[in-house]
Amino acid sequence: MLQENADIPGKVIADAVNLSTSAVERRIGKLKQDGIIEKIVAVVSPKAIDRTLSVLVELEIQNEHRHALEQFQRWLDHAPEVQSCWYVTGDMDYVLLVAVRNLEEYNAFIERLMGEQQALVRKYKSLIALKTVKHGLGLSVLE
């Protein structure tokens, strides 16, 4: 329930699962303490702040520069457009999930990337999201 909405009083959950409020609160506290619940965060609407363009970017890295990956990953970490990033198997090396306002802003991002990291990136491919069918980090907790 908290993965969908963590903004409800314990009482609501308590009623839903037939437990006392204090039992629910104790359990939630334990989940946080044990690190099952990593954090509680606000999800901001991409539409509301005009970041409706999502692009998946596949990057191929110059083999000669494999040593500089740490620095590259720090760069990505500080790039505000980058929501997620994976180092993956396959023809390409990295996949980035980028959220921007429009194609112009996306282009600016790519130019910044290719400018500041030109030695590292051999080539890239843009997979523009025509539709975001599902968007989340929710994990099924069952089984």
Place this chain on the structure above:
Amino acid sequence: MLQENADIPGKVIADAVNLSTSAVERRIGKLKQDGIIEKIVAVVSPKAIDRTLSVLVELEIQNEHRHALEQFQRWLDHAPEVQSCWYVTGDMDYVLLVAVRNLEEYNAFIERLMGEQQALVRKYKSLIALKTVKHGLGLSVLE
């Protein structure tokens, strides 16, 4: 601040931004009401519940079955392994982000997909995440 941690009292934010608690609470209330803050959610740790294997799956759809995409998307929506899904430009049609326990479970997912949606999916490519460099839905709110 709330995108990083929404589990703090208004007082803390108030002190950080030099505003009264009530002003902060009013502003947060407005952000929720206006839909800027879409929701507050608990983020559960993939490690803690053993879902450490992330895979990006690229799917190519049979052109003859383009009409059944709605039904396909509903299937994805209900698949607990699928965290996110985009319909994208390029050689492939869909990209899925899948979180599972291990390769065995990933294989089970793929077999379920190819079994139940075999008419739709022409082929797929698995990009296994060797490392998740960055993981989130956070949006920079600046500018």
Place this chain on the structure above:
DNA sequence: ATTTTCGGCGCGGAAAAACCGCGCTTGTGA
């Protein structure tokens, strides 16, 4: 140039929620 209006502030009291100690039940292992 003065007045009105309106949005947003801080303050403080009321309502709601979270926290915590207590005694009790239940299931487990010696």
Place this chain on the structure above:
DNA sequence: TCACAAGCGCGGTTTTTCCGCGCCGAAAAT
């Protein structure tokens, strides 16, 4: 059979949120 530990519900206490009030300042109206 008994001791123990985990976990429950029940209050009371503390913390947090909610909300009405009066006030201030900027912009619009006179």
